[in-house]
Amino acid sequence: MDAANILHQSLKAPFVGEPDPGPGGILVATRDRQVMKLTPASGAAETRTLLMGVGSHSGIRLRLDCTTFVASSNCTVTVYDSASNTTGTIAFSAAGQWANLQSFENSSANIEWRVVDSYGCAISSIPAATENTTAIALSGGLGVFGASAPSSQPAGAAQAAVTQTQVTETMTGTYASDYANLNTGLAAIKTDNAATIALLNSIRSALVANGTIKGSA
Numbered sequence: 001m002d003a004a005n006i007l008h009q010s011l012k013a014p015f016v017g018e019p020d021p022g023p024g025g026i027l028v029a030t031r032d033r034q035v036m037k038l039t040p041a042s043g044a045a046e047t048r049t050l051l052m053g054v055g056s057h058s059g060i061r062l063r064l065d066c067t068t069f070v071a072s073s074n075c076t077v078t079v080y081d082s083a084s085n086t087t088g089t090i091a092f093s094a095a096g097q098w099a100n101l102q103s104f105e106n107s108s109a110n111i112e113w114r115v116v117d118s119y120g121c122a123i124s125s126i127p128a129a130t131e132n133t134t135a136i137a138l139s140g141g142l143g144v145f146g147a148s149a150p151s152s153q154p155a156g157a158a159q160a161a162v163t164q165t166q167v168t169e170t171m172t173g174t175y176a177s178d179y180a181n182l183n184t185g186l187a188a189i190k191t192d193n194a195a196t197i198a199l200l201n202s203i204r205s206a207l208v209a210n211g212t213i214k215g216s217a
Helices: 003-012 156-172 176-209
Strands: 015-017 024-030 033-036 048-051 061-066 077-078 087-090 098-105 110-119 123-124
Touching: 024 033, 048 110, 061 087, 087 110
Parallel strands: 015 033, 024 048, 033 061, 048 077
Antiparallel strands: 061 098, 077 087, 087 123, 098 110
């Protein structure tokens, strides 16, 4: 690995895979970007234990990946924090289910796992990230960010027409005075530019007339 771009190469590196320790086995996170595979195959309910490794710190990323599933019941992973406290469980019931976790420092200064996102598995008691679905209401209903956005967005020219209509409604409604002031300011700039050009032309004509520069007045 080239020392000149070691950080770039490390970020591009794939997650490190870890084999399943089997029924009753212990999973230990020892470094960032680990993938721990779960392959329950006993035909019965199975358990695993997820521990924090020595020297664990906030920001470690871990993926639990159930790649195969041959069981009559769940494969349940019991999760512990750095102080050996149980923080909850993750139950896998089919192949293809997964959970992405990240370590955080809690209010007791212990490092614990939190679920960033997951698919299919059942999360119990473990703190999990939640999607922010609160609509951002913009005055005048501008675009898809506002609470008044349409449920489906038209494409192409239709979308452009909708957007233009929304902008026009806003400029002539809530922000009408600001819009008027803007137009006034633009008109003043245009007038000033015309006056400046006229002055420069008169100076040029005078210079041509007294022979300072050549050209037609």
